[in-house]
Amino acid sequence: MNELDDVKIRNGKSIDHENIVSVMPEWWGGRDLSSSVLKVFFIHFHNTTFIAEIDGQLVGFLVGFMSQSEKSVGYIHFAGVHPQFRKAGIGRLLYEEFYSACRVNGRSIVKSCTSPVNKLSINFHQKMGFEIEQGDGIVDDVFVTIDYLGKGNPKILFKKILT
Ligand SMILES: CC(C)(COP(=O)(O)OP(=O)(O)OC[C@H]1O[C@@H](n2cnc3c(N)ncnc32)[C@H](O)[C@@H]1OP(=O)(O)O)[C@@H](O)C(=O)NCCC(=O)NCCS
Structure with a gap:
């Protein structure tokens, strides 16, 4: 894929939750880990949760937050990329977006x-x-x-x- 320029990254919103949990079993090769990705993350960790889209289609996501217990740490809880869009740099893009959020928060x-x-x-x-x-x-x-x-x-x- 050479459409990395077409990938738009934005913060997650509560309405993204349903779509994300519906794709997780396929993205995780049949393992259903969707119960670990709660809607509350999209509500209260909006600034550290990221959605990757191409033309409005979900191609990746990252759910993260700033650790409340370790003040120098940002924690990535879950991240996934659509199987058809892997190894093209989307995972790296999402992680780098989270690194930026960490820096802004002094982590x-x-x-x-x-x-x-x-x-x-x-x-x-x-x-x-x-x-x-x-x-x-x-x-x-x-x-x-x-x-x-x-x-x-x-x-x-x-x-x-x-x-
Ligand atoms: C893990 C995952 C998010 C990676 O996303 P991706 O978009 O394919 O990753 P990128 O293309 O940005 O790759 C970043 C680097 O990791 C490497 N990489 C990615 N997948 C790899 C694999 N299967 N084996 C070895 N290296 C891999 C890439 O080669 C790249 O390294 P490079 O820049 O030195 O070449 C994706 O495979 C995925 O969604 N997996 C299923 C869900 C999962 O297991 N998530 C894990 C975190 S909870």
């Missing part, structure tokens, strides 16, 4: 996490310059934090320092 660190099964996400984050935090376990040769978001639900924790 110098971006954190995110993913499941060990999501090799695509691991590769993407490493390409984006995220390091993997050491954690307290190892799955498939990668450090995980075993009970990070729930018992027996290990996550790989990513961290990137903004320059």
Whole structure:
């Protein structure tokens, strides 16, 4: 795809929620994680939630927020790109938009996490310059934090320092 110039990024709105949760199972290869993306994010994290569109069609989204507990951290909760528009730079565009929001809010660190099964996400984050935090376990040769978001639900924790 060489239409990156055609991609428009805007902040998310509550009316975007329904559309996003409806595409998530397909975008996540059949895993239905849509219950983790609540409408409240689009209402109260409007400034740090981004929608990517081409001619009004949803091609990507990022839901993030500024950590209330760690004042130097911005956290990316979920991000996805339409399968037909991947590897064209849209994910990078959305992440960079979030980095800008972090800088505006005085945040110098971006954190995110993913499941060990999501090799695509691991590769993407490493390409984006995220390091993997050491954690307290190892799955498939990668450090995980075993009970990070729930018992027996290990996550790989990513961290990137903004320059
Ligand atoms: C992860 C995801 C958001 C990446 O979006 P994308 O638009 O394809 O990513 P980009 O084209 O901007 O790629 C950015 C960098 O990551 C790399 N990358 C992207 N997908 C990759 C993959 N599957 N394997 C290896 N590297 C990959 C790109 O090559 C690029 O690196 P480069 O600039 O050095 O070439 C997308 O694949 C997706 O939606 N996956 C399903 C949902 C998901 O797992 N989200 C994870 C976060 S919750």
